[in-house]
Amino acid sequence: MTARTMARFHRQPTEHTDWCTRDHRCGINEHRSADLITDAGSGRAVITRVRAGNTEYAEIRARIPLHSTETGARWQITATLRLMRELLAAVAVRPGVLRGRTERPAIDRRAG
Template structure:
């Protein structure tokens, strides 16, 4: 790990710190029988921070329905990533 990037308050301080990144403990959202999401905050050796999200969703047994689910997931993921990117921008300054 780059010596200029010390552990963060949220870092789990495990073996991955020596592999070029700091990682938080995973946050889980579990909907038994339907799906699971895992969110982890990551800081790379360059100092860039990311949210790593893994999602597992139970798909329908029939192909047309499963394809509709996949299309819906892709659409919704695009919206989530776009909203997160916009939320990270500086707030506009209002004239007084």
């Protein structure tokens, strides 16, 4: 019989957030919101806000029924990938974006 050494992970528990579900969806150091669901056609997208340690992110899952033809399915997958790239570029945190978050100069600006 050989002895095996099991690695032990020591994670520090973190407090629940104002937005997490405070139930089985939260782990010792990961907190998750309720799912936010949107439907379009026969597809569905789900966004979950997650805090893992000191990092927060939006987890996105989507179910997109694919066309029955290979050409159609490939077109859908290609379009999905292109649009996901555009989505990431549009909402990604860029240097300076969070710094002035409380300043909203466009709100008081008048058109004309």
